Amino acid sequence: MPGFELLGREEEKQILDVLSRGVLFRYEFQKERRGVYKVRQFEQKFAAHHGAKYGLAVSSGSAALKVALAGLGVGPGDEVVVPGFTFVASWEAVLDAGATPVFAEIDDTLNLDPKLIEQKIGPRTRAVICVHMLGAPARIDKIARLCRQSGVPLIEDTAQAAGGTFKGKGLGTFGTCGTFSFDSVKTVTTGEGGLVITNDQDLHVTASEYHDHGHDHAPVGRGNEGRRFFGFNFRMMELQGALGLAQLKKLPRMLRIQRQNKAALKEGLAGIKGLRFRRVPDTAGDTATFLSWFMPDAGRAAAMNQALAKRGAGAVHWQANTWHAFPCWEHLHAGATPIASGWPYKRGRERLKYRPDDLPQTAHWLGRCLSWPIGLKMPKKRLTQMVEAAHEAAAEVE
Numbered sequence: 001m002p003g004f005e006l007l008g009r010e011e012e013k014q015i016l017d018v019l020s021r022g023v024l025f026r027y028e029f030q031k032e033r034r035g036v037y038k039v040r041q042f043e044q045k046f047a048a049h050h051g052a053k054y055g056l057a058v059s060s061g062s063a064a065l066k067v068a069l070a071g072l073g074v075g076p077g078d079e080v081v082v083p084g085f086t087f088v089a090s091w092e093a094v095l096d097a098g099a100t101p102v103f104a105e106i107d108d109t110l111n112l113d114p115k116l117i118e119q120k121i122g123p124r125t126r127a128v129i130c131v132h133m134l135g136a137p138a139r140i141d142k143i144a145r146l147c148r149q150s151g152v153p154l155i156e157d158t159a160q161a162a163g164g165t166f167k168g169k170g171l172g173t174f175g176t177c178g179t180f181s182f183d184s185v186k187t188v189t190t191g192e193g194g195l196v197i198t199n200d201q202d203l204h205v206t207a208s209e210y211h212d213h214g215h216d217h218a219p220v221g222r223g224n225e226g227r228r229f230f231g232f233n234f235r236m237m238e239l240q241g242a243l244g245l246a247q248l249k250k251l252p253r254m255l256r257i258q259r260q261n262k263a264a265l266k267e268g269l270a271g272i273k274g275l276r277f278r279r280v281p282d283t284a285g286d287t288a289t290f291l292s293w294f295m296p297d298a299g300r301a302a303a304m305n306q307a308l309a310k311r312g313a314g315a316v317h318w319q320a321n322t323w324h325a326f327p328c329w330e331h332l333h334a335g336a337t338p339i340a341s342g343w344p345y346k347r348g349r350e351r352l353k354y355r356p357d358d359l360p361q362t363a364h365w366l367g368r369c370l371s372w373p374i375g376l377k378m379p380k381k382r383l384t385q386m387v388e389a390a391h392e393a394a395a396e397v398e
């Protein structure tokens with residue numbers, strides 16, 4: 001998770017530039033800012049880097065999902081298809097919009113299984129959220145085609161895969177829009193932050209207004225602007241935009257180093273009996289933030305991880321991960337909410353119900369899967385030690 005590993009002089013220079021002008025707000029202050037709009041520049045550069053026409057910077061990756069859903073008009077009565085392996089934000093945003101998350105299975109790509117999406121699409125489906133988990137592309141060509149054929153907008157939650165591609169095309173540009181996160185552990189980090197990219201001008205304008213209390217951003221002075229509808233505050237501030245500009249420049253270098261480190265680990269593990277790597281539909285477009293592999297069964301995955309941990313090379317066993325794995329989202333299954341009326345699970349007479357065993361295929365793949373996060377500062381010695389630990393751990397659990 002490299003962004004923070006490379007914080008340095010470039011970020012410092014950018015931040016000082018903002019402070020020297022004394023303008024933290026992304027809008028207004030024309031005189032003081034002397035022509036410099038950090039957030040605007042960042043969103044334009046980030047969108048262009050990924051091959052999209054429009055970019056809207058927001059306060060987080062979760063906000064990006066909220067803003068994208070609002071931009072698409074998703075709300076109560078609507079259903080949104082979401083994978084059972086993702087960070088909770090992907091479905092929290094749907095619940096918070098008053099819509100209903102419909103969970104779908106993943107396959108050995110650790111992303112949505114295109115074969116099983118269709119059966120989740122019904123008359124109330126208003127969007128599919130495809131998440132490019134752990135930095136690697138989903139089978140996004142197939143998924144985008146399916147959504148087009150069904151007339152359902154596709155949101156690519158690209159929070160974990162900034163800079164990733166599929167067959168040379170930027171992730172986040174296959175569907176109606178792509179959302180990104182720049183939180184403190186992401187490849188490009190602004191501490192907190194997010195972005196929505198799209199080629200759809202109407203969606204961009206609606207999202208832009210919604211993310212700023214409905215302001216239409218006409219050049220008449222902020223207090224005189226009009227509004228078409230209500231919104232909220234999901235704005236990014238200039239300090240974050242400045243950090244984003246410095247970090248975006250480093251993205252190609254970060255991906256290069258990450259890919260080298262991942263390749264070294266993968267090569268080292270290649271001969272291990274019973275170990276099978278995660279299927280990555282286009283390895284050239286993988287951002288390489290994780291190396292993931294499957295053991296023959298969940299028991300052996302757990303045992304291998306214990307043996308790895310003993311050797312200082314513990315992995316993530318997703319089946320036990322309470323933030324990313326459907327079977328572990330006990331608050332979702334319980335319908336737990338701080339809202340006294342029981343919303344968003346209880347809506348009038350309707351009550352949303354999810355059970356931990358609703359997604360057996362997802363549980364199967366997550367049970368067998370172990371992942372190592374890939375960093376930028378992984379000396380050769382550390383890589384060698386991890387590979388040795390894996391060979392010893394695998395031998396121990398055979």
Ligand SMILES: Cc1ncc(COP(=O)(O)O)c(C=O)c1O
Pocket residue numbers: 060061062063086087089090131157159160181182183192193194
């Ligand atoms: C897949 C996914 N979507 C959305 C988010 C939310 O991003 P943020 O933490 O910036 O709100 C994350 C954060 O980890 C994520 O991994």
